[in-house]
Amino acid sequence: xxxxxxxxxxxxxxxxxxxxxxxxxxxxxxxxxxxxxxxxxxxxxxxxxxxxxxxxxxxxxxxxxxxxxxxxxxxxxxxxxxxxxxxxxxxxxxxxxxxxxxxxxxxxxxxxxxxxxxxxxxxxxxxxxxxxxxxxxxxxxxxxxxxxxxxxxxxxxxxxxxxxxxxxxxxxxxxxxxxxxxxxxxxxxxxxxxxxxxxxxxxxxxxxxxxxxxxxxxxxxxxxxxxxxxxxxxxxxxxxxxxxxxxxxxxxxxxxxxxxxxxxxxxxxxxxxxxxxxxxxxxxxxxxxxxxxxxxxxxxxxxxxxxxxxxxxxxxxxxxxxxxxxxxxxxxxxxxxxxxxxxxxxxxxxxxxxxxxxxxxxxxxxxxxxxxxxxxxxxxxxxxxxxxxxxxxxxxxxxxxxxxxxxxxxxxxxxxxxxxxxxxxxxxxxxxxxxxxxxxxxxxxxxxxxxxxxxxxxxxxxxxxxxxxxxxxxxxxxxxxxxxxxxxxxxxxxxxxxxxxxxxxxxxxxxxxxxxxxxxxxxxxxxxxxxxxxxxxxxxxxxxxxxxxxxxxxxxxxxxxxxxxxxxxxxxxx
Numbered sequence: 001x002x003x004x005x006x007x008x009x010x011x012x013x014x015x016x017x018x019x020x021x022x023x024x025x026x027x028x029x030x031x032x033x034x035x036x037x038x039x040x041x042x043x044x045x046x047x048x049x050x051x052x053x054x055x056x057x058x059x060x061x062x063x064x065x066x067x068x069x070x071x072x073x074x075x076x077x078x079x080x081x082x083x084x085x086x087x088x089x090x091x092x093x094x095x096x097x098x099x100x101x102x103x104x105x106x107x108x109x110x111x112x113x114x115x116x117x118x119x120x121x122x123x124x125x126x127x128x129x130x131x132x133x134x135x136x137x138x139x140x141x142x143x144x145x146x147x148x149x150x151x152x153x154x155x156x157x158x159x160x161x162x163x164x165x166x167x168x169x170x171x172x173x174x175x176x177x178x179x180x181x182x183x184x185x186x187x188x189x190x191x192x193x194x195x196x197x198x199x200x201x202x203x204x205x206x207x208x209x210x211x212x213x214x215x216x217x218x219x220x221x222x223x224x225x226x227x228x229x230x231x232x233x234x235x236x237x238x239x240x241x242x243x244x245x246x247x248x249x250x251x252x253x254x255x256x257x258x259x260x261x262x263x264x265x266x267x268x269x270x271x272x273x274x275x276x277x278x279x280x281x282x283x284x285x286x287x288x289x290x291x292x293x294x295x296x297x298x299x300x301x302x303x304x305x306x307x308x309x310x311x312x313x314x315x316x317x318x319x320x321x322x323x324x325x326x327x328x329x330x331x332x333x334x335x336x337x338x339x340x341x342x343x344x345x346x347x348x349x350x351x352x353x354x355x356x357x358x359x360x361x362x363x364x365x366x367x368x369x370x371x372x373x374x375x376x377x378x379x380x381x382x383x384x385x386x387x388x389x390x391x392x393x394x395x396x397x398x399x400x401x402x403x404x405x406x407x408x409x410x411x412x413x414x415x416x417x418x419x420x421x422x423x424x425x426x427x428x429x430x431x432x433x434x435x436x437x438x439x440x441x442x443x444x445x446x447x448x449x450x451x452x453x454x455x456x457x458x459x460x461x462x463x464x465x466x467x468x469x470x471x472x473x474x475x476x477x478x479x480x481x482x483x484x485x486x487x488x489x490x491x492x493x494x495x496x497x498x499x500x501x502x503x504x505x506x507x508x509x510x511x512x513x514x515x516x517x518x519x520x521x522x523x524x525x526x527x528x529x530x531x532x533x534x535x536x537x538x539x540x541x542x543x544x545x546x547x548x549x550x551x552x553x554x555x556x557x558x559x560x561x562x563x564x565x566x567x568x569x570x571x572x573x574x
Contacts (some may be wrong), residue, residue: 016122018114019539023121026102028421030121034128035414038083041076043496044343045055048073050489055227066459068162073469074143075159081146082163084169085271087128092176092417093278094197094212095124098181098205101424105199107190107546107568110539112183118271127169134159143198145467150260154229155244164227165175178209190528192548196302199527199552200295202282203302207309208274215270215313222263229255230519236260258276265316273312275409276376277305279416280347283369286423287351289525291358292368292563294553297350304343304350311340321389322396324371337387344380348373349355359563364438367434368419371446372412379407382457397467400460411449412547418445418502426518429510437505444498447474451491455484524564527552531568 016021044262047056048068060066067514068076103111134141142163144153153160185206189198225236233251237260240253288295295301317325317333351373360366382404395401418441424431462481464472471485472478493525521530532542546568554565 016118018110018118020099020103020111020114020117021428021536021541023117024096024098026121027091027095027099027124030125030128031096032087034083035092036090037132038080038088041080041083043082043492044068044570045073045076045092045488046492048469050254050486052470052473068469070469071143072140074145074467075134075141077467078132078142078148078163080130080143082167084409085146085166085275086123089133089275089413089417090174090271091124093275093282093413094181094205094208095121095177096253097278097420097424098177098209100182100428101529102184102202102205103188104532104536105202106185106188106193106530107189107531107542107548108184109541111180112187113180116176120173120180123169123176124173127166127173129166130169131163131166134162137162147264148226148260149227149264150226150255150257151239151242151249151485153226153260154238155249161227161230164223164230167223168220168227170221172215174212174216174247175220178212181209181214190546190548192526193567194548196299197548197551199281200284200298200301200305201278201281201527203305204277204284207305208277211270211274211277211309211312215267218263219267222260224244226260233316238486259319259321260262261320262317265319266313269316269319270312272408273308274404275413276571279372279413280305280351281375282416282420282423282555283372284351284354285355285525285527286365286369288553288555289423289523290361290363290369292361292555293354293358294551294555295350296353296356297346298551298553299352304346306346308340311336311343315340315387318387318392321392334387334389334466338384341380341384342554345566348377350378363422364418364433365423366440366444368422371418371442372415375407375411375415375449379404379409379412382407394463395460397465398460399456399464399466402466403456403460405574406456408451410453411446415445418442423523424529425509426522426538427529427534430518431512432518432522432555433505433509433512439502441498441502441505445495448491448495449496452488452495455488459484505552521566524562525552526564526566528567530566 013019014022017026042051042272044056044059045068047054053067055066056068058065063069063156099117101109103109131141137157137159139157139159141159142148144156146162148160185202227236228234229238231238235252235255237257238249238251238253238255239257242251242253284295284301302446314336315333317329318337321330321333381548382400385395386401386404422433422438459478459481462478463475464478464481465475468475472482518534520533522534523530528546528548531546537543547570548567549570550565550567552567554567556563559564
C-alpha cells in the first residue's frame with residue numbers, strides 16, 4: 001500500500017488527525033493521564049479513611065483546614081469512579097487498543113470512517129474536560145456517586161449538571177467509536193482473513209463494540225432525562241411526596257427513582273464486560289505468543305465471548321436485589337447471573353490450558369498476562385455471592401463489593417492494559433521497553449494491588465459499609481475490621497510508587513536511541529499487525545497489501561522449520 005497522502009500540517013497530522021494510529025495514541029495518552037488523576041483522588045481519600053480528622057500531608061493546603069470534608073470526600077469518591085471507568089479504562093481498552101491494533105490485525109489501511117474516528121476522540125476529550133470543570137465550581141464536583149442515583153442526583157449542587165453533560169459527550173464518543181470498529185471488522189478484513197481466522201483480540205473488540213452500541217443509548221437517554229429533571233423542572237425520576245430537610249419538595253412528582261437504577265445498570269453491568277473482554281483479548285494474544293503454542297479451544301473462546309455478550313444484558317438487576325423486587329424477578333436474575341459465570345469460566349479455563357506444555361517465556365508482558373488469570377478468577381468467584389439475594393443482603397454496599405469489582409478491574413483489566421502496552425510498544429514506537437524496569441513494575445504492582453483489595457474482603461464480611469468518610473469509626477459492629485484501613489492505605493501509596501518505574505521506563509525509552517532495531521516482528525508473533533514496519537507506515541500501514549494464509553496462532557507446527565508460522569507468510573499455500 002502506498003504511504004503517500006495529501007500534505008498535512010502539524011494540526012491535521014497530530015492534533016486533528018484522521019489516522020487511526022495517531023488517534024489510538026491520543027486515546028492512550030489522554031486515558032493514562034486521566035487514570036493517574038483518578039488514582040490520585042483515591043490516594044487522598046485513603047488518608048481520610050486511615051487517619052480520620054487529621055491534616056493531609058503534602059497536598060493538605062488545597063483543602064479547608066487541610067482536611068477532606070465529608071462533602072469533598074463524596075465528590076472525590078464519585079469522580080474517582082467516573083474517571084477510572086469512563087475516562088480511563090474504557091477509552092484505553094477500546095479507544096487506544098481498538099483504534100491502533102484492530103486495523104493492523106485485520107490488514108486494513110485505516111478505520112472505516114476516519115472522520116468519525118476523529119470526532120469520537122474529541123467528543124471523549126471534551127466530555128472529560130467538562131467533567132473535570134466541576135472541581136473549580138464553588139460547590140465542587142459531582143457528589144452523588146458514579147451511579148448518580150436519583151433523587152439525590154436531582155437535588156445535588158451544580159457539579160452534578162456538569163457531570164451529566166460530560167457523560168452525554170462520553171457516551172456519544174463511545175457510540176461513534178464502537179460503530180466504527182464494528183464496520184471496520186466487517187468490511188475491511190484483508191483477503192483470506194475469514195471469521196475463524198480472526199485473532200481472539202478482534203472477536204473481543206467486536207463483541208465489546210456491540211455491547212457499547214446496544215447498552216449506552218438507554219443511559220444517554222436517562223442522562224438527558226435527569227438533566228431535564230435538574231434544569232427543566234420535569235419529574236422523570238422524582239417520586240410523589242419527596243421530603244427534603246423536613247420540607248415537601250416543590251415538584252409535581254410521579255417519577256420513579258428505580259427507573260434510573262434500571263436504566264443505569266442496564267448499561268453498567270454490560271460495562272463490566274466492556275472492561276474485561278478487551279483485556280481477555282490482550283491476554284490471549286500474549287499467552288499464545290509466549291507459550292509458543294496455539295490457544296487451547298479457539299472456537300470455544302469465540303463462542304463463549306459471543307454468548308457472554310448476549311447474556312450480559314439480562315443480569316443487571318442483581319445490583320438491585322435490595323430495592324424490594326419480587327421473588328420471581330429475583331430468581332430470574334439470580335439464575336442468569338449464575339449462567340453468565342459459565343462462559344467466563346470457559347474462557348479462563350481455555351487460557352489456563354493454553355499454558356500446559358508450553359515453552360513459556362517469562363517476559364514482562366507475559367508476567368502481567370499470567371497475573372491477570374488468578375486476579376480475574378478472584379474477582380469472578382467473589383461476585384457469585386452478590387448474585388444470590390440471601391448473601392447479597394449482608395454483603396451489599398460493603399467493602400466486599402469494592403473488593404470484588406476492583407479485583408476484576410484493577411489487578412484484572414489494568415494488568416491486561418499494562419501487558420498490552422509492553423507487548424505492542426515496539427510496534428507503536430519501534431523501541432522495546434526495558435525488561436528490568438518492567439519486572440520491577442510488575443512485582444511491586446502485584447504485591448500492593450493485593451495489599452489493597454484482599455483486606456477489603458475481610459472488611460466486607462465484617463459488615464463495614466462503603467462510602468463512609470470517616471472509614472467506619474461510627475459503626476460499632478465493624479470495629480474489629482477498621483484497623484485494616486491503615487494497611488490498605490499504605491498499600492495504596494506504595495502502589496503509586498510502584499508506577500514510577502513504568503513512567504520512567506516510558507519516558508527514557510522514548511527519549512533514548514534504541515540499541516538495536518526491533519524490526520517488524522520482535523516477538524516472533526503470528527498475527528497480521530507484525531507484517532507491517534515498526535512503527536507502521538503513513539496512512540497505509542503496510543508496505544504491500546497483506547494476505548491471510550492461515551489461522552492466527554500457528555505456533556510450533558511440527559513440519560515447519562520455525563516455531564511460528566505468521567498469518568501473512570506464504571509457505572507454499574495456494
